[in-house]
């Protein structure tokens with residue numbers, strides 16, 4: 001993994017001056033393909049439906065996180081940091097991606113975890129986190145996580161903090177790049193300009209960055225962020241702020257961008273969280289089943305199922321082209337998993353009561 005400004009990122013094609021100034025590490029294989037999901041569209045009665053295959057963003061672990069980490073870990077490395085810390089639910093995709101890539105770059109990675117509903121997938125995720133070299137800390141709830149974070153910082157003051165979901169200013173830049181990348185695919189004729197783009201909202205950096213990137217490229221596509229969390233859920237103002245922080249960082253790096261003036265087509269769709277973050281909903285599970293059966297797309301019930309479910313309901317009986325942003329990795333770490341007793345003691349209880 002070299003450190004460089006890439007000629008082959010949409011962002012650096014658009015703003016060559018930024019490529020020279022914002023540090024970045026190569027973690028992704030871009031662009032990710034766009035495919036058409038005709039069978040789902042037919043069955044659900046939507047207009048032409050396209051899928052951005054960001055599940056394939058990296059050969060090690062895909063989804064939306066590696067895009068953010070290219071810039072967030074690039075900044076950590078350029079700043080001479082040797083250790084990063086991040087946060088997530090027990091089944092965190094973001095924590096796994098951060099630990100996996102940080103360790104490969106030679107950085108230590110602390111992951112502080114809070115509760116979410118425990119199932120086989122979550123238990124496996126804890127073992128995967130351990131396998132890729134994460135140092136795990138059980139915070140249980142938000143105050144507990146804050147306490148753990150303070151302890152780690154007291155021991156290692158020069159730890160780079162990667163916020164939950166990777167939605168730092170640098171992380172958002174990676175998602176602006178993704179928006180510009182999609183715009184290039186539209187201009188190459190790989191898909192028509194989508195009327196709406198549906199993407200899951202956890203911390204909101206992905207939706208915000210995409211909206212900013214599409215706006216910079218002059219597309220009229222509206223980003224519909226589907227809220228899937230009730231743990232510090234972002235509101236529309238927060239999404240707007242995230243987008244502008246990313247834009248301001250680009251401006252500081254020399255891009256001719258007026259962060260205040262960029263007109264964002266971005267909305268937050270609520271009503272799909274169900275009983276909370278990580279809890280299944282009927283509509284979400286239906287969408288996961290449909291995607292698997294008709295297109296062989298592997299979604300999950302925490303983010304992408306709820307998002308596709310929202311799309312299918314809202315686009316029913318409409319005929320404009322729309323895009324589903326597949327933010328869930330279809331690549332998973334391989335190799336033997338450690339046994340759960342190897343996890344730090346506080347996690348053992350999660351394995352001793354089977355449910």
Ligand SMILES: *Cc1c(COP(=O)(O)O)cnc(C)c1O
Pocket residue numbers: 063064093094164165166167200201202203204205206207303304327328329
């Ligand atoms: C983290 C995650 C998201 C949410 O991205 P945010 O930028 O935090 O809103 C969406 N989908 C999947 C699969 C994720 O892991």
